[in-house]
Amino acid sequence: MPDLANVKAEDRLIGRYPDERGHFGPYGGTFIAETLVRPVEELRDAYERCSKDPEFLAELDAELRHYVGRPSPLYLARRWSREIGGARIYLKREDLNHTGAHKVNNTVGQALLAKRMGKTRIIAETGAGQHGVATATVAARLGLECVVYMGAEDIARQAPNVFRMKLLGAEVVSVESGSKTLKDALNEAMRDWVSNIDDTYYIIGTVAGPHPYPMLVRDFNSVIGREARAQVLEQEGRLPDACVACVGGGSNAMGLFHAFLDDADVALYGVEAGGSGVETGKHAAPLAAGRPGVLHGNRTYLMQDSDGQITPAHSISAGLDYPGVGPEHSWLKDSGRATYVAVNDDEALAAFHVCTRTEGIIPALESSHALSYAVKLAADMRPDDIVVVGLSGRGDKDIQTVAAIEGIDL
Amino acid sequence: MSRIADRFAALRVRNRTALVPFVTAGDPCPAATVPVMRAMVEAGADILELGVPFSDPMADGPVIQRASERALAAGMDFGKVLDIVREFRADDAETPIVLMGYLNPLEAAGYAGAAERAAAAGVDGFITVDLPPEEADDLAREVRAHGMDPVFLVSPTSSDERIARICGEASGFVYYVSLKGVTGAATLDVDEVAERMARIRRVTDLPVGVGFGIRDGASAARVARISDAVVVGTAVVARVEESAHAPEALPGVLAAFIGELRRALDAATS
Numbered sequence A: 001m002p003d004l005a006n007v008k009a010e011d012r013l014i015g016r017y018p019d020e021r022g023h024f025g026p027y028g029g030t031f032i033a034e035t036l037v038r039p040v041e042e043l044r045d046a047y048e049r050c051s052k053d054p055e056f057l058a059e060l061d062a063e064l065r066h067y068v069g070r071p072s073p074l075y076l077a078r079r080w081s082r083e084i085g086g087a088r089i090y091l092k093r094e095d096l097n098h099t100g101a102h103k104v105n106n107t108v109g110q111a112l113l114a115k116r117m118g119k120t121r122i123i124a125e126t127g128a129g130q131h132g133v134a135t136a137t138v139a140a141r142l143g144l145e146c147v148v149y150m151g152a153e154d155i156a157r158q159a160p161n162v163f164r165m166k167l168l169g170a171e172v173v174s175v176e177s178g179s180k181t182l183k184d185a186l187n188e189a190m191r192d193w194v195s196n197i198d199d200t201y202y203i204i205g206t207v208a209g210p211h212p213y214p215m216l217v218r219d220f221n222s223v224i225g226r227e228a229r230a231q232v233l234e235q236e237g238r239l240p241d242a243c244v245a246c247v248g249g250g251s252n253a254m255g256l257f258h259a260f261l262d263d264a265d266v267a268l269y270g271v272e273a274g275g276s277g278v279e280t281g282k283h284a285a286p287l288a289a290g291r292p293g294v295l296h297g298n299r300t301y302l303m304q305d306s307d308g309q310i311t312p313a314h315s316i317s318a319g320l321d322y323p324g325v326g327p328e329h330s331w332l333k334d335s336g337r338a339t340y341v342a343v344n345d346d347e348a349l350a351a352f353h354v355c356t357r358t359e360g361i362i363p364a365l366e367s368s369h370a371l372s373y374a375v376k377l378a379a380d381m382r383p384d385d386i387v388v389v390g391l392s393g394r395g396d397k398d399i400q401t402v403a404a405i406e407g408i409d410l
Numbered sequence B: 001m002s003r004i005a006d007r008f009a010a011l012r013v014r015n016r017t018a019l020v021p022f023v024t025a026g027d028p029c030p031a032a033t034v035p036v037m038r039a040m041v042e043a044g045a046d047i048l049e050l051g052v053p054f055s056d057p058m059a060d061g062p063v064i065q066r067a068s069e070r071a072l073a074a075g076m077d078f079g080k081v082l083d084i085v086r087e088f089r090a091d092d093a094e095t096p097i098v099l100m101g102y103l104n105p106l107e108a109a110g111y112a113g114a115a116e117r118a119a120a121a122g123v124d125g126f127i128t129v130d131l132p133p134e135e136a137d138d139l140a141r142e143v144r145a146h147g148m149d150p151v152f153l154v155s156p157t158s159s160d161e162r163i164a165r166i167c168g169e170a171s172g173f174v175y176y177v178s179l180k181g182v183t184g185a186a187t188l189d190v191d192e193v194a195e196r197m198a199r200i201r202r203v204t205d206l207p208v209g210v211g212f213g214i215r216d217g218a219s220a221a222r223v224a225r226i227s228d229a230v231v232v233g234t235a236v237v238a239r240v241e242e243s244a245h246a247p248e249a250l251p252g253v254l255a256a257f258i259g260e261l262r263r264a265l266d267a268a269t270s
């Protein structure tokens, strides 16, 4: 059985990355305007203190248990696995978290950090609205002012989440610049932050942004993989053969992968959004079809033209519609520790339906990308093989999108 | 000596504060920019900042964002920015040109190639908004190797220790960003600027320019006495935007505005 104990200390990946300047090999770093250098350093110092502070960690743990509802189950999709006739598929049920996705693992952690830093105002960017809802939720609970930036296009296609954020007391600002989607919402949140650094804490929603964000968002989400690893050992007596997760910015995938990095026999698969097909150019798959560059504070794979202009992403799922990806994924790709693949809109939609009908679980369209690839993978494996899939969120938010695609008037 | 150093040395002798207008290259169309640059120099600009458009201008307010969008829609790219510089240089060998923009277009071009091509076109310096000195070694080396100046920003949040470090890496001049925010944001606090300038001057002999928040003759005059250069961006670009439908009118419109700033600066320092 591959186990941490068998990996020599100097070969371990966990705890090695990023380096003290936030680099994952050639990726990551701190590419920001000078005005943001000090707030980013303050955040780094605060996080370093808090991540070693037993009181902070105990508070975080209690929040995750009693507010978020952790641990989330590791559920054997028995009927589906049997139908596929290959490996046993386990679903890590982040859809059962409070607010319905993994995003809350991060917002709970960062909100506690914001409180420790004495900040009174929270800002966030959001694509699908899941991170915005998770941020508005913790801000409501802690009594903090909350402003969420969201692309005008995403506001139109995620109306229920916009209303949820407003119910929670957040101000939702429509972003009209650029492609009017997630990347532009991130730009706008950065502009707000640089203008309000004294009282404002910026909760980034994925493992992107300048150091220390890719590290701290990963750390707050790594509870997913820590739990899954212990659960599969308990339920199956061994580690899985593969872990599969969808990759937008990459937070649920990093969260699932992190605890398994040193388990060399556990294959890791990140699934990007292939949109209409990577070959059509209408996709959101920078690892599959992009080039390294610098955006949003870090160096990573990006969708860009030959002049270095960022090109818009396309995906059926707003949460994957991002032309960049967290820098640690770029590093895992280049180093070969993880494999990245793309799943198209129609394949994700098919998996959405099969999961719903076969297991009685309506998955988020984002997560459906991971499910689709897991099914392909499992079909070629043996019945005693094990695949763990990150079911990053529930699909209630997507039923209007699915209905519209299928010509159904709700 | 670089063109930038030459220019500051000459201005110092005349006790003149440099006027540094910013325009986005190719806004509203590629053909508009060279006539605008010439008109601004004739009206009293000493150094030109030329914005390299980028799809995701994170540090810019709405006015300069829209300028970037117009320029990209008109087909601008890094190569065409250099074409503009080359055309301007054909009959102005002295006015320094500093390219201001974001890192990714330079990453895409490759640092060495970008620096070589820029130097050949007649560029004198680079201001790269999202490149603090911690990450700047590779680009700064190429820029220097081709006889140009890497210009760095100092902000109201920079500690004394950082100011010293930034000034140590910079050449040409140091650019003090006079407010916490994006380009085009609120008006500046002159007393705070004066206090920061004193701290910067303690650690460097390089000329120090002030930018962000200078919008008219009056605000330019207020920083003229405490700085070596006054950078005016959003207020210039806003005038380009107003006349974007009639690019042939732009040289006249901008000459009038630059002339007004020039007179205000000269009155303040005489």
Ligand SMILES: Cc1ncc(COP(=O)(O)O)c(C=O)c1O
Pocket (backbone or CB within 6 Å): A101, A102, A103, A127, A128, A129, A130, A131, A205, A206, A207, A246, A247, A248, A249, A250, A251, A252, A253, A318, A319, A320, A364, A366, A367, A392, A393, A394
């Ligand atoms: C359910 C769900 N899964 C995945 C994602 C993609 O984000 P990440 O790649 O950071 O996990 C989102 C983003 O909104 C989401 O809502």
